[in-house]
Amino acid sequence: MTAATAAARSSNRAPDVVPVRMLDACAVERLVAAYGAQLTRVATGAPIPGSYWGEPEAGLVGRRVYVRDDTPVHSLLHELAHFVCMDEARRERLDTDAGGDIDEECGVCYLQLVLASTLTGFGRERCLRDMDAWGYSFREGSAAAWAAGDGAEARAWLAARGLIDAAGRAVLGQSLVGFGASP
Numbered sequence: 001m002t003a004a005t006a007a008a009r010s011s012n013r014a015p016d017v018v019p020v021r022m023l024d025a026c027a028v029e030r031l032v033a034a035y036g037a038q039l040t041r042v043a044t045g046a047p048i049p050g051s052y053w054g055e056p057e058a059g060l061v062g063r064r065v066y067v068r069d070d071t072p073v074h075s076l077l078h079e080l081a082h083f084v085c086m087d088e089a090r091r092e093r094l095d096t097d098a099g100g101d102i103d104e105e106c107g108v109c110y111l112q113l114v115l116a117s118t119l120t121g122f123g124r125e126r127c128l129r130d131m132d133a134w135g136y137s138f139r140e141g142s143a144a145a146w147a148a149g150d151g152a153e154a155r156a157w158l159a160a161r162g163l164i165d166a167a168g169r170a171v172l173g174q175s176l177v178g179f180g181a182s183p
Helices: 003-011 025-034 073-085 088-092 102-116 123-134 143-148 151-160
Strands: 038-041 059-061 064-067
Touching: 025 038, 025 073, 059 073, 064 073, 073 102, 073 123, 102 123, 102 143, 102 151, 123 143, 143 151
Parallel strands: 038 064
Antiparallel strands: 059 064
């Protein structure tokens, strides 16, 4: 997202994207915890600590991913993916700006799609649509076109770091199967 997109969105009605409140809260918390991070919910209308672009975007400080009920799921997944893609030294000093280079940012964008696939009620296709609606910008013209094209480089970057397996699934110490399942 560009600064111009963020400024335009803050003065207009937000795009139609899936907010965190629409997903199973336990499933989201388990996903975040599976990577050693902690989901921290912020009260409606309160500022979101560590939000790089401002509310309602998710925030990232240390091992905490901050969200409100109106935080877009794609934003939560993007910030979690930043956390996953960085080393422990960067996590220790993490406050708002995840940093990283362009290859890592592309890896983050692709990993958020992988993680989206683990959440019942959201999924990869909805994440792609929400990324477009929110203003992510790819030279291929859409998030889906990027994922099918230049996304191959991001997949290779993630695989080289052991963050996804050969089938393109997230690699964890435990399986992601059933993260979105309701009891």
